[in-house]
Structure formats: C-alpha cells, structure tokens
Amino acid sequence: MKNKREAILQATLELITTNGIHATPMSEVAKQAGVAAGTIYHYFESKTELINDLYAVLKQRMGEALMQNTEGQTSVKDRFFRFWLNLYGFFVQNPKEFDFLENYAQSPVVSEDVKKANEVHYSPVIAFLAEGIQKGVLREMPVALMTALVYGNVVAAAKLHLYGGFPLQPAHLQQAMQASWDGVRIN
Amino acid sequence: MKNKREAILQATLELITTNGIHATPMSEVAKQAGVAAGTIYHYFESKTELINDLYAVLKQRMGEALMQNTEGQTSVKDRFFRFWLNLYGFFVQNPKEFDFLENYAQSPVVSEDVKKANEVHYSPVIAFLAEGIQKGVLREMPVALMTALVYGNVVAAAKLHLYGGFPLQPAHLQQAMQASWDGVRIN
DNA sequence: TGTAACCGAATGAACGTTCGATTGAAGATG
DNA sequence: CATCTTCAATCGAACGTTCATTCGGTTACA
Numbered sequence: 001m002k003n004k005r006e007a008i009l010q011a012t013l014e015l016i017t018t019n020g021i022h023a024t025p026m027s028e029v030a031k032q033a034g035v036a037a038g039t040i041y042h043y044f045e046s047k048t049e050l051i052n053d054l055y056a057v058l059k060q061r062m063g064e065a066l067m068q069n070t071e072g073q074t075s076v077k078d079r080f081f082r083f084w085l086n087l088y089g090f091f092v093q094n095p096k097e098f099d100f101l102e103n104y105a106q107s108p109v110v111s112e113d114v115k116k117a118n119e120v121h122y123s124p125v126i127a128f129l130a131e132g133i134q135k136g137v138l139r140e141m142p143v144a145l146m147t148a149l150v151y152g153n154v155v156a157a158a159k160l161h162l163y164g165g166f167p168l169q170p171a172h173l174q175q176a177m178q179a180s181w182d183g184v185r186i187n
Numbered sequence: 188m189k190n191k192r193e194a195i196l197q198a199t200l201e202l203i204t205t206n207g208i209h210a211t212p213m214s215e216v217a218k219q220a221g222v223a224a225g226t227i228y229h230y231f232e233s234k235t236e237l238i239n240d241l242y243a244v245l246k247q248r249m250g251e252a253l254m255q256n257t258e259g260q261t262s263v264k265d266r267f268f269r270f271w272l273n274l275y276g277f278f279v280q281n282p283k284e285f286d287f288l289e290n291y292a293q294s295p296v297v298s299e300d301v302k303k304a305n306e307v308h309y310s311p312v313i314a315f316l317a318e319g320i321q322k323g324v325l326r327e328m329p330v331a332l333m334t335a336l337v338y339g340n341v342v343a344a345a346k347l348h349l350y351g352g353f354p355l356q357p358a359h360l361q362q363a364m365q366a367s368w369d370g371v372r373i374n
Numbered sequence: 375t376g377t378a379a380c381c382g383a384a385t386g387a388a389c390g391t392t393c394g395a396t397t398g399a400a401g402a403t404g
Numbered sequence: 405c406a407t408c409t410t411c412a413a414t415c416g417a418a419c420g421t422t423c424a425t426t427c428g429g430t431t432a433c434a
Contacts, residue, residue: 026389152344168332179328212423214423224383388422
C-alpha cells in the first residue's frame with residue numbers, strides 16, 4: 001500500500017502548513033491520514049525523518065515542474081520566461097507545497113544532508129544560465145548570484161499573489177517576468 | 188530593569204534561530220537569559236506573546252535601519268541604491284534577526300494582527316517608489332509588486348551571502364543592485 | 375513597611391515513541 | 405480446494421519524558 005505512506009505525507013504537509021511544526025502532534029497526523037499512530041512508524045523512523053522525507057518529495061516535484069517543456073531549441077529569452085513561469089505556476093498551484101518549502105526548508109529540522117542532496121533539481125537551470133552568459137546574452141555574473149536573484153523574484157511574486165492580498169493578473173506577471181529578465185540580460 | 192526584558196528577547200532570538208521554535212523550551216530561554224523561568228512570565232504573558240513581541244521589536248529595528256541617511260534630495264537612483272544597501276546591510280550584519288524575520292515571521296505562531304501592525308515600517312519605501320513612478324523614472328507597475336520584487340532580490344542576496352556558501356564581494360553587490368535597478372527603472 | 379521584581383520547585387497536560395496483540399493476504403502443504 | 409504457516413501491515417493503549425505555566429515564598433528597594 002503506497003496509499004498510506006502518501007496519505008501520511010499529505011496529512012503532515014497540511015497540518016504543518018496550517019499549524020506549524022510545533023503544533024502538529026503525530027497523533028493528529030495519524031488522525032488526518034486515517035491511520036493509527038503506530039502505523040506512521042512503520043513508514044517513517046521518526047517525526048524528524050517524516051519531515052525530511054516530505055521535504056525531499058516536494059523538492060523533487062518542484063524540480064519536475066520546473067523542467068516542463070524546456071527541451072525546445074528556442075531563444076535564451078524564451079527559455080528564461082518558460083522557467084520563470086514554470087516555477088511560478090508550481091508555487092501558485094501548490095500553495096501548501098510552496099509554503100512548506102519556503103518556511104520550513106531552512107528550519108533546523110531539515111538536515112543539511114537532505115538539503116544538499118536535493119540541490120540536484122536545480123542543475124539544469126544552472127546550466128541554462130551559464131550557457132546564456134557564455135553566449136553573451138546574459139550578464140557576466142556568478143551563476144549562483146543570478147540564480148538567487150531570479151529565484152528571489154519568483155518567490156516574491158508568488159508570495160504577493162498568495163499571501164499579499166494582491167492577486168497577480170497576467171499583465172502583472174508579464175511585468176514581473178520582464179523585470180527579472182531586464183535585471184540579468186545584457187543592455 | 189529593562190535589561191532582563193532585553194536579555195529574554197535576545198536569548199529567545201538566539202535559541203529559536205539555532206534550534207527552532209519547537210526545540211526551545213522556556214526553561215532554556217531562562218537559563219540563557221540568566222533568569223528564572225518564572226521571571227519570563229513577569230515580562231511576557233506566554234511563549235506566544237514573547238515570540239510576537241520579538242517579531243515586533245525586530246521589525247521595528249529593520250525599519251530604522253532601512254531609513255538611515257535617506258533624507259537627502261538626491262536622485263531616485265541614488266536613493267534606490269541607498270535603501271537597497273541599508274536593507275542588505277541590516278540583514279548581513281544581523282544574521283539572527285534576519286533568520287528569525289525570514290523563517291518564523293509568517294509561521295502561524297506570529298499573529299496576523301502583529302504582522303499587519305508592523306507593515307508601517309515599510310511605508311516610506313512605498314512612498315518613495317510611488318514618487319519614482321510618478322516622476323517617470325520607475326516603471327508603471329503596482330507599487331506592491333515593485334516592492335515585492337526588489338525586497339525579494341535583497342533577501343535573495345543576503346541569503347546567498349549568509350547561507351549559500353557564496354560570500355558576496357563588493358563587486359557582486361554592485362551587480363545585484365544594478366540588476367534590481369534595471370528591473371524596475373524605465374528603459 | 376509595602377510592593378514590584380524575582381526565584382525555582384511543583385503541576386498537569388501533551389507529546390513522541392514503543393510494543394504486544396490482531397489482521398489479512400500470499401504462498402506452501404496435503 | 406481446504407488448511408496451515410508466515411510475516412508485513414496495522415492498531416491503539418500505555419510509557420516515560422518534556423514542556424509551558426503556576427504559585428508560594430524571598431529579595432531589594434523605595
């Protein structure tokens with residue numbers, strides 16, 4: 001039964017994002033998942049491991065969303081916009097996942113090992129930006145910095161849309177993407 | 188004695204940022220602050236109120252840092268860079284404060300009321316950006332969106348510097364600020 | 375002498391985890 | 405096809421610990 005494992009992870013995500021880690025007891029997770037408390041320990045060694053596993057699962061999903069339809073041989077600009085929208089779309093369509101990743105990812109409960117191991121999901125983007133720089137389309141700048149700036153923009157836009165009481169219209173999205181692009185492109 | 192109150196807040200900040208909320212018992216806060224457990228309840232009604240007070244104190248400090256030397260009648264661009272550096276400097280010089288504000292601010296422990304009440308500290312920046320738009324120097328764009336994008340950049344840069352294993356040199360900072368600026372300025 | 379600040383042991387609730395018992399399905403045996 | 409064996413999956417009460425908070429008493433100062 002993969003269902004139960006999935007149900008436990010889902011319940012954990014929902015409870016943690018609405019109540020916080022310190023206020024989601026395992027008993028509550030069990031109830032929400034439709035499972036006995038002891039059963040959780042059949043799938044996860046501890047509460048900490050449960051949370052770390054959840055982090056890994058969500059990071060992977062985010063990575064998959066990020067990569068959708070990025071194979072074509074279009075321009076750097078088009079691919080930049082595609083990545084941007086992919087990430088934004090994932091965040092906005094998966095608010096709980098976004099919430100968890102943003103707010104609990106760098107909390108001390110998630111181990112450094114797990115974080116490191118999940119950086120893989122970004123590597124195609126890193127490569128893409130490096131290529132853009134090498135082609136002379138993007139600015140000379142450490143790729144790490146460029147990634148951070150753009151990622152920061154996407155996160156900012158998603159937060160504004162989801163929590164900021166300011167639902168972004170397509171026109172706003174266009175402005176936001178353009179701002180990101182103008183910040184890293186040459187000229 | 189204002190000292191004890193201050194010591195308790197400081198201890199709370201340090202323990203929460205290194206261990207997380209769920210792993211900082213009041214007994215530990217007391218020990219670190221050099222105070223008896225009961226004394227904390229002389230200054231704060233509960234753990235929740237303690238955390239909310241800490242949030243308010245830190246937000247205010249951030250607001251003060253943000254405003255330093257922004258009175259002069261220089262160009263929009265100069266003032267933009269000044270705000271940017273003020274915020275970045277505060278984050279980098281106060282890593283614990285930054286950590287707390289970024290990671291626990293929107294956790295469910297901090298009440299919505301307190302968050303709303305502390306939005307005041309941003310208002311001069313909002314006004315500045317609105318003025319820049321009206322002068323035709325900054326793009327036509329909702330101020331909320333512009334604020335979010337730029338703030339997102341500053342946070343991203345600070346995180347990269349502090350946690351990303353990529354200490355930003357002055358040249359990098361210049362690139363980051365320029366990217367932010369190019370994203371919102373006209374042309 | 376009164377009162378605000380302070381102490382820290384005690385309290386009671388809540389929590390993560392354990393464990394012995396139960397179930398059910400998948401072979402194995404006859 | 406019936407019966408037996410096995411073991412992973414599941415349950416939930418119980419355990420031991422930890423924690424936020426209380427409170428009766430003490431200190432220090434005005």
